[in-house]
Amino acid sequence: MSSISTNLGDPNDGHGHGHGGHAHSHNPFLAHHFDTPEQQFTTGKLGMWVFLGTELLMFGGLFCAYAVYRHNHPEVFMYAHTYLDKWWGAVNTVVLLVSSFTMAWGVRAAQLGQKGLLCVLLVLTLLGGAGFMVIKGIEYKAKWEHHLFPGRLNVYNKDYAGPEKPGEAHDTHGAAGVSHGAAAAQGHDHAHDTGVAGKPVVEHANLATGAEAAPRSEGAETAPQAPKPGEHAEVAAMAKPVDGPKIPVSFFDPNSLGAASDAAKIVPKSGGPAGLAASEAAHGHAAHMAYGDLPARDKVRVNTFFSIYFMMTGLHGVHVVVGMGLIAWILIKGATGIFGPSYYTPVDLVGLYWHLVDLIWIFLFPLLYLIH
Amino acid sequence: MSAITTPNQFDVPAKGNEPHGHNYLNHSKGILSWMFTLDHKRIGLMYMALVLFAFFLGGTFAMLLRTELIAEGPTLLADKTQAWNLYNHMFSLHGAVMVFLFIIPAVPAILGNFILPMQLGAKDVAFPRLNLLSLYVYAAGAAFFLYVLLSGVINAWTGYTMPGGFGLDTGWTFYTPYSSSKSMSSVIPATGGAFILGFSSILTGVNFIASIHTLRPKGMGWFDMPLFLWGLYATSIIQILATPVLAITLMLLIAERAMGIGIFDPALGGDPVLYQHFFWFYSHPAVYIMILPAMGVISEIISTFSRRHIFGYTFIAYSSIAIALLGFLVWGHHMFTSGQSALTNVAFSLITFSVAIPSAIKVFNWVTTMYKGSIRLETPMLYGIGFIWMFSIGGLTGIFLAALSVDIHMHDTYFVVAHFHYVMVGSMLFAFIGGMNYWFPKMFGKMYNERVAAFAAILLFIGFNLTFFIQFVAGSHGMPRRYANYPVQFVSHHYWSTIGAYIMGLSLVIVLFNWVAALLNGKKAPANPWGSNTLEWQSASPPPHDNFPTTPVVTDPYDLDRWRYVSDDEGWVLTDEAKAAIAAGTARTGQLH
Incomplete structure (x- = not known):
């Protein structure tokens, strides 16, 4: 305890003392099974x-x-x-x-x-x-x-059963979602570059796009979507014929899962699928893509x-x-x-x-x- | 009493035989002095109580499931609907309890905790408080498994399902997606328990690595250490590098089951084979967590009871490290049939073959140590020889399974079951019981009944081989594992296997009763009953609270000529030459290699 009070009183004194004779004198911090500090x-x-x-x-x-x-x-x-x-x-x-x-x-x-x-x-x-x-x-x-929490709380999860059904997301976000969706689809990078303030807009836009497209994966046969205005509709139209029918299969098709099919996993790094290439051509930017641009087997994996x-x-x-x-x-x-x-x-x-x-x-x- | 007349600082303490001498057992009294002790020896004993209880539970499950298999058709565990669910629960609990609660902690946490600081001539492990923490973490993990067991029992009797599910029916591997989305059993409590037990294992590993690095006494270089310490060091490397991966895997599995995060469940876009990669990245090295410390025990026993310096010290030491490192590169051999690419399979197969090299180096060196030795067939040595025999069988059948084409046939058959039981039980359990018998006099200061112990060892050897050798035959004929029933051509295989299991159970009961009898009525043990030269034998039996009155002088741990036999009561004492060398300061031979 004496060294504690020394340190309390005057740090410099404690300093000198420590360098001096502490190693072999009684050190209150030295456990009994060690020889030296x-x-x-x-x-x-x-x-x-x-x-x-x-x-x-x-x-x-x-x-x-x-x-x-x-x-x-x-x-x-x-x-x-x-x-x-x-x-x-x-x-x-x-x-x-x-x-x-x-x-x-x-x-x-x-x-x-x-x-x-x-x-x-x-x-x-x-x-x-x-x-x-x-x-x-x-x-x-x-x-x-x-609704982007992990697991069943994620709107992209197959088992999602949250209060806001993916189908309703469009209505909830309403015109804002659609209009921002168009803005986002045309100028994603611009929306991002506007910084923190611009971010929520992009999130809404993406959610609207994603949430509308997501139910199509399961509900395409029973509930055809209403036509969407502008760019958004184009994405939807592009996605629907190509991806719609395949997705229910991909949930259960072992070929699309895991190691069962190595070929299915290999995705070209450059060029990309048709949707990505198109958006790249249209906007000159490949970094941001819409839900509709995702390959069918990836649409079920966004929650991952x-x-x-x-x-x-x-x-x-x-x-x-x-x-x-x-x-x-x-x-x-x-x-x-x-x-x-x-x-x-x-x-x-x-x-x-x-x-x-x-x-x-x-x-x-x-x-x-x-x-x- | 004639040999030691004037005790001095370098003598074996003459008070070693004193019944009421001051030692770690009577250093302080009361339950709290045990629960809050920082003494590695007491912590080792408390580990012993918990781990042996877990072993009893796991063994009981084994007896029950072997009883179910004693005859064709439903015998014991088929429930009213003939759904065999109880059997599934039984083999899952057997595997999980044995692996996580018994085999992994047994040698490091009991024998390692007790012996490691003493072989270092140290007063304690590097972090005594972490050591105590690891004990309580172990107890907490064990409590989770008790909950799993309780939930199963309650459900079987009353039909009530406790939160989390009932019992455990996934196998000890918790493979997805069955464990994550289908099983009704207590997967989350069980994996939570294994998660917690992992931290106990990590803390022990950190402690041992730091201890071996920094607490070695003057004169003990790395290659002057007893080989048991090399075994524990290699084990600790695996414990700290592999166990965290199991922790994160089980955490992902718990999240998968609780929330459906879709990492492992194919229905949610996940990859079940990724789970298997993660799981075996830990669980294959875990096999070496089980066997490496056991090999360390055997190195001590073989040298001591052959009265010969260990042969090929450096090779045995390096082969421990080699096994530990190679062990990280072979996990894929559990997944030859899981859809890996052919190239991956070939790579894993080749590396798996190469593990045979350091393993064989050890076996050859043990056998060479025995060659022309004056072998004493006392109980620890019986276990040591049994270990070499059965580790050879277990290791060589591992080569069968590493061969890709053979494994396709053998995968998930009783051949695999027999193979890993030869390593985990025939080898690891034999080393554990052998080590317990070897260090029992040091731990408790009492001698057990040698004839009863030797009888139990031989009976255990017979029972074990009867149980598992025939499973090689059944497996190669196509008997799949994890099945509660079987075609009629396997009736005799299973019958004799079950009889062997009963013999094993009986011999283990004899072992336990012999220990208890020794604790109650055993003869007083001398400080060095076997004539071994590692440092723990240079302290009293049982050791004092601080292990050594003065730091012992370090010599070649296998220089057995320094000791001479006096009598059963006094055991072995230092020769006059050895004492003179210590007094003259020339004791350190350092001629290991």
Whole structure:
């Protein structure tokens, strides 16, 4: 306890003391099964790195699922990622990067025994984590409102039974949906480039297009669609004769599923299907496509993108929350002034964990938001 | 008592035989002193209680399903509608409980926890609190499986279905889409339990890796370690690299079942073969989580009871690492019939063949260690020799299954069942019980009845081979696995297999009762009853709370000439030359290779 009060009283004194005779005098932080503080620190750091390795492998499973589905169904990713708001994603990336910086600085402050600075930096890091989660919440809320949650809550899911039936989506969104749909179909890239404010429009437009086309996959025989105005109708007309009859089959046709048919999986990377080529010719831009442009076998897989998106960002969000808990813990410990040159292991290890959380997001952001 | 008259710092503690000496068991009293202990030895014992209970449950399921198969037609487990559902639940629970709750934690969590720090001459593992946490995480995962079991029992008796479903009828592999959308059983509680158990396994792995890296004493380089530590190190590599993939797989499966996210379910656009890839990416390396520590145990036993320095130390050490790394590249051999491309099949087949190389290196080195040794057929050695015998059979039949054309015929038959039971039970279980007998005196300071233990070992060997060798024959004749009934030509196969299972059950009961009897009435164990030179034998039996009064002097762990036999009561003590070398500071031989 004497060293604690020393550190509390005068960080510089604690510094000198730590470098001096701490290693062999009684150290309250040295566990009985270690010979030296250095051995204890090395052990803790090694253990943390090994644990971070397991974290990477855990996310690795999700990255692998992502790679498999994106490789097998590139159009799904091209189409569905337009629902994500890359501006919020970019803001979140900056927020997390800055919080990583304050965390790294905090480790330095702990090493130097600068209690006040450490606390300020940890609070800033916590705020960064909280800001990230709030922005993530805003994004999730938009997905919730547009019935894009994973599983049966996703409007593209075969078993979707939400309050807003896909058929009604058109009525609900009404004229706005149609008119924006036309605008979006003609100038997707323009709508995107207008930034955050323009984004909800695009989401509505896509939803309207998608939601109208989606029921056609199952209801084409029984409920023929009314003609749509403008570009939208053209998309519908293009989709209907080609894709309509096939889709019910593709739900149950083993040839369209999994490894049963390798040939069915192979999709040309360049040129693309007729729909994509047409839209490319019309707009000079291949990045954004309409639901109708999707190959028939991909129309049932749009929900898969959202499943992967939510599993990846959800697991990452859990890690952010855990990291915030850890940072709060070392903030409370740090406020008592126990960290200094002779003992800063917890700050260092939590810092490593926080950097990993940041690093994973740096991979998630382009993979999910910036698909071209 | 004549050998040691003046105990000093390098002697085996003379108090080792004292019944009331200060040791880790009586270091502190009360239930709380156990529940919150950070002592790796006590944590190992608590693991032992839980894991052996899981083994009892899994064994009971095995007995029930073998009883169903004793005769053709419905015997025990067919329900009123003759739907055989109970049989499906029984083999699923048998597999899941045995794999996740028994085989994977048994050697690392019980023997590893107890012995690893002692073989390092250390006072504890690197992270004692994580170690305790892993125990409680294990208990939480086990509770999920108890819930699954309870839900099945309640449903069978009352027809009431508890939240989550009843029982488990998916097999231990939880293959989609049956598990994700069709099964009525408690898939989410069971996979949730396996998910949690995975973290227990990861924490143990992190702990062991950090311990071996940083807690080795002065003078113990990597190639001065006992081979049991190499086995545990290789195991830990797999635990930390493969288990997280299982975790994410089971999480996706739970989400698939709960929400229908469409990753694995083909009806939703998912890919069921992707599930199999994910699952076996963990579960094939998991086979090596089971066998590698067992091989480490066998290396210790074979050397000690042959009174010979282990032959080919470096090869055995490296082959452990080789098996661990190759084990990551062979998962596809579980899926030869799942529609992989022919090229993938060939690649996985070839790499699978190559696993035979490090495995054979180990077997040859063990046999060479025994060659011209003065072999003592005490109980641990009986298990050790049984291990070599049955691991050879299990390994060689693995070569059959790695061959693509043969596997098409053998896939999902009793041949596969027999093959992996020879590895998991014939090898791993034998190493586990052999290791338990080997370290029992160290753990409890008591000797078990040698004749009863040897009898049980031989009976277990007979029962095991009777149960499973005939399954090779049945399988090669086309008897498929997981079936509750069978055509008449398999009647005698199944009859004798079930008789063998009963013999196994009986011998395991004898093993258990022998241990309990030893705990109650056993003779006091000497510090070193076998004359082994690894560091744990240089502490008292049972060891004191901090393992060693002073850090022991590190020597070649297989330099058995440093010890001489005194009597059954005193066991083996250091020779005068060894003591003189320690006193002169020249004890470290370091002549391993």
